[in-house]
Amino acid sequence: MSTATIIDGKVIANDLREEIAQKVAARKEAGQRVPGLAAVLVGEDPASEVYVRMKRKACEKAGIASFGHTLPADATQEDVEGLVKKLNADPEVHGILVQLPLPDHIDEEAVLNAIDITKDVDGFHPLNIGRLAQKGREPLFLPATPAGVIYLLEKSNTQLEGANAVVLGRSNIVGMPVALLLIERNATVTVCHSRTKDLDAVCRAADVLVAAVGRAEMVKKDWVKPGATVIDVGTHRIDDDTEKGYHLTGDVAYDEVSEVAGAITPSPGGVGPMTIAMLLNNTLRAAEIADGN
Numbered sequence: 001m002s003t004a005t006i007i008d009g010k011v012i013a014n015d016l017r018e019e020i021a022q023k024v025a026a027r028k029e030a031g032q033r034v035p036g037l038a039a040v041l042v043g044e045d046p047a048s049e050v051y052v053r054m055k056r057k058a059c060e061k062a063g064i065a066s067f068g069h070t071l072p073a074d075a076t077q078e079d080v081e082g083l084v085k086k087l088n089a090d091p092e093v094h095g096i097l098v099q100l101p102l103p104d105h106i107d108e109e110a111v112l113n114a115i116d117i118t119k120d121v122d123g124f125h126p127l128n129i130g131r132l133a134q135k136g137r138e139p140l141f142l143p144a145t146p147a148g149v150i151y152l153l154e155k156s157n158t159q160l161e162g163a164n165a166v167v168l169g170r171s172n173i174v175g176m177p178v179a180l181l182l183i184e185r186n187a188t189v190t191v192c193h194s195r196t197k198d199l200d201a202v203c204r205a206a207d208v209l210v211a212a213v214g215r216a217e218m219v220k221k222d223w224v225k226p227g228a229t230v231i232d233v234g235t236h237r238i239d240d241d242t243e244k245g246y247h248l249t250g251d252v253a254y255d256e257v258s259e260v261a262g263a264i265t266p267s268p269g270g271v272g273p274m275t276i277a278m279l280l281n282n283t284l285r286a287a288e289i290a291d292g293n
Contacts (some may be wrong), residue, residue: 002258007156007231007265010147013273016151017062020280024063027287035287036065037095037121037279038087040082042106043073048099055097058276064283067093073103080106081114088116094286095121098278100173116288119185121282123177125145132180139288141282149210149231150185156263158208158229160185166206168192168199168219168251174212174233182208196247199223211251219252227262233271 024035032063035061039052052068059066069087071079080102087093094119096119102108112124120128123143129138142150153160165187169175175191182189192202203209203223211219212233234251258264265271 001224002255004230004258004261005156005263006258007152007263007270009152009265009270009273012152012155013277015146016274016277017058017280020064020277020284021062027061031032032291033091033094033287034063035064035090035094035283036067037097038067038069038090039279040080040083040087040092040096040098041068041070042075042099043071043103043188045101048101051200052099055279058280059283062280064280065092073107075103075111077119079104080111084114086109089115091290094281094290095119095283097122111207114278119286121279122284123282124172129172129177130185131190132177141285142181142278143173143177144278144282145147145174145233145271145275146181147281148261148271149174149178149233149277151267151274151278152231152265153208153229156229158263160187160208163187163207165208165210166192166205167210167212169210169212169214169233171212171214175210177209178212182210213251215251216249217251217253219257221253221256224257224260226260226261230257230264230268231271232263232265235267235272 006164040047041052056066069083087096096113096115115125117125117127120141123141128139129143131137165182167175167179170191170193179191180188192199199221204225206228208229216236230252232250232252236249237246238249239246248268
């Protein structure tokens with residue numbers, strides 16, 4: 001039986017989106033420019049198309065202008081960087097989002113480098129990540145999913161200062177930035193991966209466990225310290241014999257882990273909704289930076 005407090009990402013994200021919509025409306029009333037987000041999609045990856053559609057819909061609801069740019073899968077490096085540079089120069093565009101992954105022949109780092117740092121609402125520009133990694137330096141923007149993880153922890157009143165935090169996964173998109181953000185909040189952080197010895201024992205020592213490993217239901221009940229806060233970043237589609245033919249699950253075996261955890265995010269409905277909310281927040285911030293605030 002579940003005894004954990006559920007950290008409801010949908011509710012927390014909706015509250016934040018409402019706050020953003022009010023601030024955007026206030027900007028319009030004051031005669032300021034409407035925040036604008038440009039999404040760049042290269043190729044026809046179905047998952048990426050769904051993400052971009054969701055982001056555009058979220059912009060619409062928040063009163064943020066959204067601009068979609070799709071390039072064919074065989075677009076050249078020059079095509080992609082040329083489009084980014086054009087968007088850098090467009091005053092209507094405050095945030096530029098290049099949907100990853102890019103096709104194999106495109107140099108991802110060079111494309112991210114080409115984004116104006118004041119429009120890097122995804123927070124992946126090397127300068128922003130570099131600032132995040134340095135004590136006392138502030139990036140202009142935080143990557144949306146890691147920022148969403150921290151927002152959920154803070155909104156659920158999880159004690160981070162002095163906490164033993166374990167991040168399961170070391171990707172550039174989630175694991176590493178989350179670890180840096182936890183360090184910034186004075187947690188003692190361990191980053192785990194496939195070569196970590198006694199992985200279950202390391203996880204079991206965590207007061208705060210962030211699972212971003214990309215393996216369905218890898219984190220079991222006996223991996224979790226009783227009372228720990230568990231944030232599940234993963235989302236996996238598992239085929240089954242239901243009417244839909246599949247169900248979604250996370251990196252955490254939710255039903256059993258929620259029997260021992262003190263607080264837990266569901267998946268779906270935990271970190272996912274926060275990613276888009278934080279992206280909208282970054283776009284609003286980019287508009288404020290453009291105004292000199």
